[in-house]
Amino acid sequence: MRDGEPLIRWVWIGDHVGELAHYTGVHLRLGLLPVLFGLIISVPLGMLCHRYRWVYPPTLTAANVLYSIPSLALFMIFVRYTGLTERTVMIPLTLYTLSVLIPNVVDGLASVPDPVRQAATAMGFSTVRRVLQVELPIAVPVVVAGVRVAAVSSISLVAVGQLIGQGGLGYYITRGLQLDFPTPIITATVLIMLLALVTDALLVLAQRLLTPWARGKGAKA
Amino acid sequence: MIRFDAVSKNYPNGTTAVDALSLELAEGGLTVLVGPSGCGKTTTLRMVNRMVEPSAGTVSLRGQDIREVAAPELRRGIGYVIQHAGLFPHRTILDNVATVPLLLGWGKKKARSRAAELLELVGLPATMAKRYPYQLSGGQQQRVGVARALGADPPVLLMDEPFSAVDPIVRGELQAEFLRLQKELHKTIVFVTHDIDEAIKLGDHIAVFRTGGKLAQFDTPERLLAHPADDFVADFVGQDRGIRRLSFVQASGLPLREGPVLPVTAPVADARSLGEPWVLAVDAARRPLGWAAVADLPPGGTLADATLAPLGHTFALAGDSARAALDAALLSPSRLAVGVDAQGAVAGVADAYELSAAIAGASAGVTTTGDAAGAGTGDGTGVPTSGAPDTTPGGVQDGTAAGAGAPADGEAAPEAAAPAAPAAPAGQAAPAEAAESAAPAEAVAPADPADPAAPARPAAKLTKRDAGEGGPAEQGGVGGGER
Numbered sequence: 001m002r003d004g005e006p007l008i009r010w011v012w013i014g015d016h017v018g019e020l021a022h023y024t025g026v027h028l029r030l031g032l033l034p035v036l037f038g039l040i041i042s043v044p045l046g047m048l049c050h051r052y053r054w055v056y057p058p059t060l061t062a063a064n065v066l067y068s069i070p071s072l073a074l075f076m077i078f079v080r081y082t083g084l085t086e087r088t089v090m091i092p093l094t095l096y097t098l099s100v101l102i103p104n105v106v107d108g109l110a111s112v113p114d115p116v117r118q119a120a121t122a123m124g125f126s127t128v129r130r131v132l133q134v135e136l137p138i139a140v141p142v143v144v145a146g147v148r149v150a151a152v153s154s155i156s157l158v159a160v161g162q163l164i165g166q167g168g169l170g171y172y173i174t175r176g177l178q179l180d181f182p183t184p185i186i187t188a189t190v191l192i193m194l195l196a197l198v199t200d201a202l203l204v205l206a207q208r209l210l211t212p213w214a215r216g217k218g219a220k221a
Numbered sequence: 222m223i224r225f226d227a228v229s230k231n232y233p234n235g236t237t238a239v240d241a242l243s244l245e246l247a248e249g250g251l252t253v254l255v256g257p258s259g260c261g262k263t264t265t266l267r268m269v270n271r272m273v274e275p276s277a278g279t280v281s282l283r284g285q286d287i288r289e290v291a292a293p294e295l296r297r298g299i300g301y302v303i304q305h306a307g308l309f310p311h312r313t314i315l316d317n318v319a320t321v322p323l324l325l326g327w328g329k330k331k332a333r334s335r336a337a338e339l340l341e342l343v344g345l346p347a348t349m350a351k352r353y354p355y356q357l358s359g360g361q362q363q364r365v366g367v368a369r370a371l372g373a374d375p376p377v378l379l380m381d382e383p384f385s386a387v388d389p390i391v392r393g394e395l396q397a398e399f400l401r402l403q404k405e406l407h408k409t410i411v412f413v414t415h416d417i418d419e420a421i422k423l424g425d426h427i428a429v430f431r432t433g434g435k436l437a438q439f440d441t442p443e444r445l446l447a448h449p450a451d452d453f454v455a456d457f458v459g460q461d462r463g464i465r466r467l468s469f470v471q472a473s474g475l476p477l478r479e480g481p482v483l484p485v486t487a488p489v490a491d492a493r494s495l496g497e498p499w500v501l502a503v504d505a506a507r508r509p510l511g512w513a514a515v516a517d518l519p520p521g522g523t524l525a526d527a528t529l530a531p532l533g534h535t536f537a538l539a540g541d542s543a544r545a546a547l548d549a550a551l552l553s554p555s556r557l558a559v560g561v562d563a564q565g566a567v568a569g570v571a572d573a574y575e576l577s578a579a580i581a582g583a584s585a586g587v588t589t590t591g592d593a594a595g596a597g598t599g600d601g602t603g604v605p606t607s608g609a610p611d612t613t614p615g616g617v618q619d620g621t622a623a624g625a626g627a628p629a630d631g632e633a634a635p636e637a638a639a640p641a642a643p644a645a646p647a648g649q650a651a652p653a654e655a656a657e658s659a660a661p662a663e664a665v666a667p668a669d670p671a672d673p674a675a676p677a678r679p680a681a682k683l684t685k686r687d688a689g690e691g692g693p694a695e696q697g698g699v700g701g702g703e704r
Contacts, residue, residue, distance in 0.1 A: 115303050116309060116310065119366075122272060122296055123296065123372075134311075138311050213355065
């Protein structure tokens, strides 16, 4: 860092408010859409793993193996098919969420007390209705706990996408490094952290509203 | 109503949960399945609503093989209550209770108003409707469980150890209320428990299972206590079955004698002249005041001047059982139990020995309200029915019915009994009642090992039933099972 350069030049922030807002929006999209896609994949997969226990270990191993592939390597693989687009960032991030979301869906379904499942069957719920109206709603708190972890990690991972030019606020981090100018780096880092925290807080709030019945138990994080 | 025909359940690993079970449960009756763990009682219960499918044999409900009905549809017509209530944690109490009506497509408004009625029926305040299960105590949750099972007013209720997860005091309350509810509703109930006391308290009939899914005995509670089919059953019902069966003998039938009873105003000389060690002092209305020990009486004056020992407790001729009478005798300082009438006036006294003789006779059908009325029941006493106007019909009917075999009991019995019982007081429902309790027992002749030993089946007049549970529903038990 150049001598005399302050950590933050507030003027720069003031000059870039519009641009910062734009990249914040992009960052949110890149970070959260993969969580949504991950959920769409994990719920049926998790249900399958719950129903047929033998499916679970290989599925979980596969998800963990995917998670262990460095993001850089995954970007390079997908670049060949999807180019330098947002999709190239979102596909790996989606895959990463699976290693958190699948086990949480499975645990969530397993958290349905046996007497409740039996009662539902005995009341005359068909299997499909039982899953949709009883088991999945009861799994929500555990699933949301997984979503929180996935969302926070996904939001912070987006910045890596800057390697292929799609990193949301990560743009400012590489720019700052290139220009040896700390203000954008710090600003982007703080914004990313704030995004993660606010998203997490909103998810907690959403869960409270969605599952007022779970309040007594203290939702697992 | 519910009929098991040679039903077995075997698992691929070779275990047999239920072994060739044949059983017929009467409509409107409360049948308890009881036995040690692993005896197949819960499996049996779950075969009724197809939660478990039998490996062999058929289960039929009102004459229809239950496999002919799609499982979810069948289940909506059968209430189900389980040990930990199994309430849906994500639904309010009201919506929990409305579950089955909603499944049946009643519409939200109608389902909820029905649910509100049911909450009231099981004694829960309306303020609870909007709460979630976690906000309720275990006992309250169990009430909601019962309400939910009654949702669409199903004729049949299956209950799998519904009261065993709550503390003994709450359990007692729930049991009492449950009996009250059943008196109103007359559901056909199958109730599983491992607790023989609960079985005896609640059941009209009890099926005792032994390990390996075999039915050991199917009988009325008092018969089970009086005539356990074998050592296993005797052991299972416990050491104190002799005492417990006294609960089924009404105190009103016990022989009482005048005894050493004197008004408290009587001179002590009168007390001495009776030649008894204790004298019971009574007030002007013959209400008991206490026992006076003759040896400790003052030299002169009246009994009022004597120190009276407390009574222990008395027993009421109307309402109390022989068990209370015997207990009164054991606790009394004079060893004499004091029987009182409805006004609290002394009707007479008896000691434990006299009571036990009467009670032993009761099982052979001698006393007026004994728990068994048939002559020669194989009880060992062999005392023939006599001098018991209001149970004579029961005894006669029983012999007849047992000889005639099962199906038509309910109808045939009163006719058969009537001519033989000219002494039966008018207005006394003895024949009908006797028939009622005898009929379901007959239904399972093949499964009842006690049968050959005791061909004349004692009829029982259950204390529980006397309190007003109607005969009609029961009478159709066997013959009307198909309706």
